[in-house]
Amino acid sequence: LAKTxxxxxxxxxxxxxxxxxxSHNNIATNDYITWYQQFPSQGPRFIIQGYKTKxxxxxxxxxxxxxxxxxxLSLPRVSLSDTAVYYCLVVRGNTGFQKLVFGTGTRLLVxx
Amino acid sequence: xVKVTQSSRYLVxxxxxxxxxxxxxxxxHENMFWYRxxxxxxxxxxxxxxxxxxxxxxxxxxxxxxxxxxxERFSLILESASTNQTSMYLCASSxxxxxxxxxxxxxxxxxxx
Numbered sequence: 413l414a415k416t417x418x419x420x421x422x423x424x425x426x427x428x429x430x431x432x433x434x435s436h437n438n439i440a441t442n443d444y445i446t447w448y449q450q451f452p453s454q455g456p457r458f459i460i461q462g463y464k465t466k467x468x469x470x471x472x473x474x475x476x477x478x479x480x481x482x483x484x485l486s487l488p489r490v491s492l493s494d495t496a497v498y499y500c501l502v503v504r505g506n507t508g509f510q511k512l513v514f515g516t517g518t519r520l521l522v523x524x
Numbered sequence: 525x526v527k528v529t530q531s532s533r534y535l536v537x538x539x540x541x542x543x544x545x546x547x548x549x550x551x552x553h554e555n556m557f558w559y560r561x562x563x564x565x566x567x568x569x570x571x572x573x574x575x576x577x578x579x580x581x582x583x584x585x586x587x588x589x590x591x592x593x594x595x596e597r598f599s600l601i602l603e604s605a606s607t608n609q610t611s612m613y614l615c616a617s618s619x620x621x622x623x624x625x626x627x628x629x630x631x632x633x634x635x636x637x
Contacts, residue, residue, distance in 0.1 A: 446624045446625065458626065501624055504624075512569055
């Protein structure tokens with residue numbers, strides 16, 4: 413079971429780039445890395461997923477080094493609306509549900 | 525736009541009451557999940573269903589049961605509500621074989637007095 417470790421909280425200002433790192437030292441060969449975003453009083457929302465190297469979409473980028481023991485979610489030029497909790501999930505995509513462990517996430521606060 | 529809806533955003537019940545939380549998804553997903561979310565504990569899986577009438581216990585099933593009579597609907601039942609079941613309850617669905625890309629509902633904040 414790939415246990416993940418993330419910072420509990422981070423602070424930033426509008427317009428800055430924010431990088432949130434997730435450690436997953438015992439990641440398995442078939443595991444994917446998935447990030448979710450959760451706004452207050454809402455359910456989590458899938459934002460990005462990757463297996464290795466770099467993935468980019470309209471919301472974020474995900475950087476995964478060659479050893480895959482960590483991953484970094486990068487949010488370019490954050491705004492106040494990016495204030496949320498970000499969860500890193502490491503699991504084999506088609507594995508049994510028993511491997512689903514979301515963890516406690518990283519609370520990002522963006523200030524003016 | 526894909527959607528997972530939950531019957532109530534806020535619910536207040538009394539200790540000992542039987543409580544039903546309903547979840548409906550319109551994506552034709554076979555997989556559905558119920559989680560509870562508590563401060564400092566993150567999301568914890570209560571039950572998982574991979575098809576109609578099929579269910580599996582998650583990490584914390586005690587005090588809960590579920591019902592999946594139709595593909596689009598997954599119900600969480602608190603047989604006799606207790607104060608330690610006060611929490612945010614989240615429903616999600618996914619398309620097999622994947623369990624890591626889930627669509628979540630808005631959540632139901634349940635208070636048991």
